[in-house]
Amino acid sequence: MSNEISIKKDQNPRDFFICTSRADYEVLAKSPFNVVLQETMPKKDDGSLSWAAMRHGVRYVNIETRLGWLSQQKKMLAYLEDHLP
Incomplete structure (x- = not known):
């Protein structure tokens, strides 16, 4: 169950970030990638x-991509490292 989603027209819907922080979601929603917020x-x-x-108050972001789509995973990880504090 998600609270909000940001789907980009040029991105496969199976490639996305999942995050549990609204602050992270706001940053990632501005990215070229899909993102799902689960905060409730x-x-x-x-x-x-x-x-x-x-449940344990741990900041969480996950990258979900299609099987074998390593190049997409690397792009998404690089974006995370460059844009999240």
Whole structure:
């Protein structure tokens, strides 16, 4: 379950960031990549790492890409490193 999403027209919807911080979401939403904000705990926890991080107050960002899409992962990781404090 997501609170907000930012989908870019030229990006595959299977390639995206997941974050649990609204501040991170605001930065990543300005990126050329798709991003999903999960900042509210679901009624039923499905065991996702993002929910566990949120429950314990840990900042969390994950990169999801299509299988074998290493070049996209590298671009997204570089953006994270360059733009998130």
